[in-house]
Amino acid sequence: MESNKKYWKGLEELKQTPEFVENSKNEFAEALPIEDVLNEAGLNTVTPRRDFLKALGFGVGAVTLAACQPAPVHKAIPYLIKPEEIVPGIPNYYASTFNGHSILVKTREGRPIKVEGNPNCLLSGGRLDAQAQASVLDLYDSSRLQAPVLNGAEASWAQVDSFVKGELSKIKAGGKKIRIVSSTVNSPSTKAVIADFTAQYPTAKLVQVDAVSYTGIIQANQNSFGKAVLPHYRFDNADVIVSFGADFLGTWISPVEFTRQYTKNRAAEALERKKMSRHIQFESGMSLTGTNADARISLKPSEEGIALLNLYNALGANVPSKKLGNNAKADKAIQLAAKELLNAKGKALVVCGSNDVSTQILVNAINSLLGSYGSTIDLTNPSNQFAGNDAEFVEFINEMKRGEVDAVFFLNSNPAYSAVNTKEFTDALAKVKLRVSFADRQDETAALCQVNAPANHYLESWGDSNPVSGYYTLVQPTINPVYNTRMAEESLLTWSDAAVKEYYQYVRSNWEKTVLAQSGKTWKDVLQTGSVYMGAAPAAAVSFNRDLNAVAATIISESDALAKASVELQVYQNVAIGDGRTANNPWLQELPDPVSKVTWDNYVAIAPKYAEKLGLNEFDLVEVKSANYSVTLPVLVQPGQAAGTISIAVGYGRSKAGKAGNEVGKNAYPFLTFVNGTFQTTAAVSISKVGGTYELAQTQTHHSIEGRNIIRETTLKEYLKDPHAGSGHGAGHKTYDLWNAYEKPGQNWVMAIDLNACTGCGACIVACNAENNVPVVGRDEVRRRREMHWIRIDRYYSFNEAGKSVTEEKEIAHLEDMDNVSVVHQPMLCQHCEHAPCETVCPVLATVHSSDGLNHMAYNRCVGTRYCANNCPYKVRRFNWFNYWNDSRFDNYLNNEFTQLVLNPDVTTRSRGVMEKCSMCIQRIQAGKLQAKIEKRPLKDGDIKTACQQTCPANAIIFGDGNDPNSEVSKALKSERTYYVLEELNVQPGVGYQVKVRNTAEV
Amino acid sequence: MRSISLFSRSVVRTLILFLSLNLIGLSVTFAQSAAEGAALFKQKCTSCHALNQKVVGPALKGVHERREEAWLLKWIKNSQAMIAAGDPEAVKIYNEYNQSAMTAFPELSDDNIKSILAYIKEEGDKPAAAAAGAGAAGGEAKTEEVSNLMISGIILLIIISFLVILVLNRVITTLDKLFKKKQGIEEEEEAKVAKPSFNEQVKAFTKNKKKVFFVVLILLGVLSVVAWMGMWNTGVHQGYQPVQPIKFSHQLHAGTNQISCQYCHGGAFKSKNASIPSLNVCMNCHNYVQAREKYNGEISPEIAKIYQALDYNPDTKVYGENPKPVEWIRIHNLPDLAYFNHAQHVQVAGIQCQKCHGPIQNMEEVYQYAPLTMKWCINCHKETEVNHKGNAYYDKLIAAHEQLKKGGKVTAAVLGGLECGKCHY
DSSP states (O other): OOOOOOOBSSHHHHHTOHHHHHHHHOSSSSOOTHHHHHSHHHHHOOOOHHHHHHHHHHHHHHHHHHHTOOOOOOEEOOOSSOOTTOOTTSOEEEEEEETTEEEEEEEETTEEEEEEEOTTOTTTTTOOOHHHHHHHHHHTOTTSOSSOEETTEEOOHHHHHHHHHHHHHHHHHHTOEEEEEESOOOOHHHHHHHHHHHHHSTTEEEEEOOSSOOHHHHHHHHHHHSOOSEEEEOGGGOSEEEEESOOTTTTSSOHHHHHHHHHHTTSHHHHHTTOOOEEEEEESSOOHHHHHOSEEEEOOHHHHHHHHHHHHHHTTOOOOOOOOTTOHHHHHHHHHHHHHHHHTTTSEEEEEOOOOHHHHHHHHHHHHHTTOBTTTEEEEEEEOSOOOOHHHHHHHHHHHHTTOEEEEEEESOOHHHHSSSHHHHHHHHHTOSEEEEOOSSOOTTGGGOSEEOOOOOGGGOOEEEOOBTTEEEEEOOOSOOSSSOOOHHHHHHHHTTOSOOOHHHHHHHHHHHTHHHHHOOOHHHHHHHOEEEOOOOOOOOOOOOOOOHHHHHHHHHHHHHHHTSSEEEEEEOBTTTBTTTTTTOHHHHTSOOTTTOEESOOOEEEOHHHHHHHTOOTTEEEEEEOSSOEEEEEEEEOTTOOTTEEEEESSOOOSSSOTTTTTOSOOOGGGOEEETTEEESEEEEEEEEEEEEOOOEEOTTSSOOTTOSOOOEEEHHHHHHOTTTTTTTTOOOOOOOSSOOOOOOSOOEEEEEETTTOOOOOHHHHHHHHHHTOOOOOHHHHHTTOOOOSSEEEEEEEEEETTEEOOOHHHHHTOOOTTOEEEEEEEEOOOOOTTOHHHHHOTTOOEEEOTTSOEEEOGGGOOOOOHHHHHOTTOOOEEOOSOGGGOTTSTTSSOSTTGGGGSOTTSOOOOTTOEEOOOSSHHHHHHHHHHHHHTTOOOOTTSOOOHHHHHOTTOOEEEEETTOTTSHHHHHHTSTTEEOTTGGGTOOOSEEEEOEEEOOSOO | OHHHHHHHHHHHHHHHHHHHHHHHHHHHHHHHHHHHHHHHIIIIITTTOOSSSOSSSOOOTTHHHHSOHHHHHHHHHOHHHHHHHTOHHHHHHHHHTTTOOOOOOTTSOHHHHHHHHHHHHHHHHSOHHHHOSSSSSSSOOOOOOOOHHHHHHHHHHHHHHHHHHHHHHHHHHHHHHHHHHHHGGGHHHHHHSOOOOHHHHHHHHHHOHHHHHHHHHHHHHHHHHHHHHHHHTTTOOTTOOOOOSSOOOHIIIIIISOOOHHHHOGGGGTSSOOOOOOHHHHHHHHTTOOOGGGTTTSOOHHHHHHHHHHTEETTTTEEOSOOOOOOEEOOOOOOTTSOOOHHIIIIISOOOHHHHHOSGGGOSSOOOOSOOOHHHHHHHHHHOBOOOTTOGGGHHHHHHHHHHSSSSOOBTIIIIITOGGGTOO
16 A cells, blocks of 8 residues: 655654755765865875885785784683583573563673573563663673772772771661662562661661652552552553553553563554554653554643543542643543543553652542552552652651761662752761762762772672562572672671671572472572562452542642743653663663664753744753753754653763763753652753754664655554555565576575564664674764664654644645654664665675575675665665774773673674674574584474564564464464565565554544 | 432423423413503503502502402402401501592402502512603604795795896897897907906896896786785685694594594584683593603603693692683684584584594694685585485475485585575674
8 A cells, every 4th residue: 555644754854954855865974085085186196206115115015914924823711620511602591680570691601791581581571671681781891890999999898898897886886877778679688688787787777769769659559558569550451551651661660561561452463353452642752652652642741630630530530620721632632531441441541650649649549440450450469660768768868967877878879860959968978977889880979988889780699589579580690790899788798797698698598488488499490490470369459439639639739830830841761771870881872762763862852843932943952940950951852742841861961870871961860859758750940042052863864765655554443444454455566586586495584573563662772782793883973874773763753633644745834733743663674685785786795695585794795885785775784984892982882801791702793894784693593503403303483583583572573484384473474464665676575564553543 | 429410410400491491481471461461450440540659549569569469359359348348458448548439340350350460560660760761752843833935935036036047048148149140250359358247238138128028027927926826825824733832632632542522622512612621621531641651750741731720739639729721822713704613514514523624633733734714615515415314404405405406416505505694794
């Protein structure tokens, strides 16, 4: 089906700005200096005879030297005593845990090189997000502390121990308070260690605070049901999902798990059953979740509570409310959402991203009314992923201010960076006698502490986790500590003179006493499987019977206060950097934001029409000012952003994160406000232009596709009528062969990508980085459009107006409502075309086709003409402008002996001057084939998985043998929704896409 | 008296004769049993015993003096029974050696054991010095490390200079002839005139443009051939034989002792790396194989290097705290851009190690046998038939190919073995 619908990647493309048109004509951002060479000056330069002779002499000398090179002396150093389980060249996998998700760590000769999901994992099912994929790089981060620090000087652990113990015994005698400040602790063993510590020092107490807090939900549940817990949400049980600013596919609570649950009801499997869940999103900034919604309605932060009140009333309740004054569209949508929710009673779910207790109580009331408890919300088996208490933290600062605290320990928390009022915190901290940080680097807080007792990276540690009720996972070390560090728990055990000081013994005996005793498993079982699930108690339905008048009054007054502001600010986490803990990870810094496609910076997101009104252009620097904080950041014009609002991401502006993360963007935490016992992510601000511009490194319009018809979508209604709707009835393009057809008697490697499943989260990009040694190029090079990612996720906008998509270009020009856009994410990678245009133009045959359907790229053959990139209609070829892994100008990546250890030894690091592109993880294909050959059996479907497929939380990517009619990929490609991008060019791509289906029933 | 003396003399003579005959006979039988004993000793005892020093069990020199023969017979056949029976001497020695039980040898007859004892006696009686001598003579023959390129360069230079001289000579004579022809009559007179000096000859030569051009052309041709050959061989290190930190002899281990390649290079069957064995593999044998007999009772200096690396004390049998890895020099340096997997070739294709590594079992010191060039790889892939029999992985592929090309060989190349991405990624 030829679609007339217009898709665009960025406003510059939509408006066809002169710069965009100019850029889109060139494959590379910067022209080669051919002109300079060929102009008069270049041609007229006389080479003096002496210079010529010098050059000649040097040339001859160099060639002679090169020819006479002596045989290389490379050392080969075997193990002295080889560990039995290691065979050099064969990876070992160990089960461990990252953030409560059970993982498998791939190690080669004793060094972890990749993190993969553990298929046994209850939460992820073997899928991982970008941060988990990137975590292995942090292990080798040269910005980590390499030894403990005592009073500003490097010290030994014995010195640190005697100092801390001496101080602690004095403090114990003095009887003043000891505080352990940590982000949420859900590890049973760590909790036990802290309990032991508290037993030894009775004035000690654990204060849990999360940089991005969920206290609002926890307190609301305490208020509504008497249970101060974070519920376990079950999006897989929901037919209708209405979210108010909760970015549950991107950052909210447990995004990998939620993505998995969410796509289960929306992608191929559900469509086979002729069903698809419905998702309505109300939010101010465009979030990843918003881009995936069937209907997305912009809403100011101040309108959020009011909208919820209206929804509650529309569902049949009667609480004091207020009209959504200027947002008729939202008003209409609320009524519609209410109708749909009621229809799906018992299978409906309303979630809200607010951290306000009153708002969350209201959400509880709505969910209770809809009968969600027991089906889509599980309160009986709660989640332990977040348990921070904002009020406790504020009280802790007050205690310090009053001089009541004598010792403080910072564990996985960095309040000097993430506190709302950093100055207040810093001043208060100065009054504490003993300040200890367990941070792995000298971060903002650790710099203020006398003692830095750097903890191990999780891949060097023992530990455990209990992310949701009944589910226990084990953290197992996979390498000896790279630096002279020690597990924080071991430090605490040492300082509390515990009987067992070795944390391994401690964890093991703790498990043997509790989890293993109850589950009947052995320690060895757990080391192997990585987790124990005790099963869930049947979720009980709970009833809500609180009077909501007071809650409604609070919501209305808060909303009024915020609405008075000239601009409403929404502070959010973005998918890559999150709360800023991983800011020094170059893989994550270079991962384009799923929505804005900005790398290496945060910015002020503002709606196009609103920006026009304020006289702001893209990249203009503006000052954002709240009552007690201000920052200067560049403007990013973001379609879909609610008018009158701006959004700024937290996690940036670190000053002591390390080489890669320092001074990237600006800190937005101080914009948070402490209202009614919780930190709120909204603030009243004003913005003003300060003059000057700052170019954000944005990838969105790189690799333009010239307005070709490459996205296909349909609606559920159309799809049910005709499953071929959207895909164009199997295309029917005539295929021509200029060459003799090539037999593929063995395998034919192909891929299927379901656009309806892909949420655009970007986990595949980081997984590919790790698997294929894809270099990081840095902000400046991204600006020059030289990013190296082998797989990218193209994000296309299109307009919706009055329930129909806008098709005619002249209509678009008259559109008023730039906020009402819908989004499609399309993963784009080498399509391994049968008739690959790149292959025919390569003058040196560096890229050729294989008999199993792959487009090979021989780096050592490539001479860098870049003809292939010019001829690739998908723009998926990448040119190495530098030796990124060995060039001091790219100092934030691999230029030190530690970080290079993360490289996958089975994949070449490409040199300057050659092309590279997706190989479909050929090293995995070859390894899988070899395994089958050694075992003398045919290849099985699923033996070989590409890195992107393996990590995709939405299961959007399926790879396999197209010659095997029973393989997953063959089945997927047989779907009526399958189409091939640019199939009209007769390049016969090997990657099939499945049409995006939207459940746009009535909006 | 005479008769008596005669008689006694004859008796003495016969006695002497008899005795000497007997002695000869005896020594012959003794020597025979000692030879049998030597073989048995090597076969059965050397894994735990040596003559002159403790290994796992005690040093055996003089054991026939220390113990009764009957006791020894009983002990060797079944020591555990003796210990169980509570023989005091047996229990004592059992405890002395950390209660490590000696293997029972019920298969040995009394005569066998006696011959072993005879061997021990005979060897023990030899002065220690005799055992030495053999050592030291071996090594130190430094391998000439003049590269092939240099030799061929020198040869070429000689050839070129020879050619130049030849050409010059020819030129001189032709010039002479020409001169004579032109001058005709003056020949005689001119002959008296001194021959033109070398400098003049050269000058004359340089004035003849054709000749200069010809020489330059030849020179250029020769040089470009040299350069071409040189460039083709750049980075090819066939025959590369670096000096290794330990003089490990494959000839001794793989050749003489017939130790299977897999014993030390097990990785070749499972992994891409054949892997150099870790020292714990060496210690499996060299825990007791110390080649003292060749080094005057001392441990072989090369084996001592293993102990040194492991910080192992062979006398106390204790491993120390400061092991130092052995830094071997890599001989086969395949560039990083090419991926090679041993398991594919050794395990799946069933290719002998020697196919690429040459007569490794005859190499005292290992050198690079194959050129390791891509041409070399490709040629083999073109010729080698796929080892598909009994491997279900290939069934489908082979069936399809058999259909495609009736009769032809199914080589690695046919199955895509020449595609770039198979080795370069």
